[in-house]
Amino acid sequence: MHMEIVGSIGTLGLSPWWFAAALAMALVIADIVRSEVKVVPKPVWIAATILLFPLGPLLYLLWGRVGRPAEG
Numbered sequence: 442m443h444m445e446i447v448g449s450i451g452t453l454g455l456s457p458w459w460f461a462a463a464l465a466m467a468l469v470i471a472d473i474v475r476s477e478v479k480v481v482p483k484p485v486w487i488a489a490t491i492l493l494f495p496l497g498p499l500l501y502l503l504w505g506r507v508g509r510p511a512e513g
Contacts, residue, residue, distance in 0.1 A: 462495040469498040477507045 473486050478501075481489075486505050490497035 462498075465498045466490055466494055469501050472506070473501065478505050479507050480505050 469490050470487055473483055473490070478486055486501050490501055493500065
């Protein structure tokens with residue numbers, strides 16, 4: 442049996458969309474850590490972002506993020 446290993450995402454059976462979702466999750470966690478949040482405390486948002494992946498980051502952006510005042 443001969444097995445060829447190719448260094449591509451397809452080899453791992455992963456879609457590029459999962460990498461985009463993982464990047465979004467990392468960016469959301471960074472935003473949670475450095476800014477104010479609403480509805481629930483920061484540790485709950487971080488846990489929800491990780492445990493409800495890929496839905497968690499979207500929930501945070503819709504309901505947990507405090508609006509930033511417009512600059513100018």
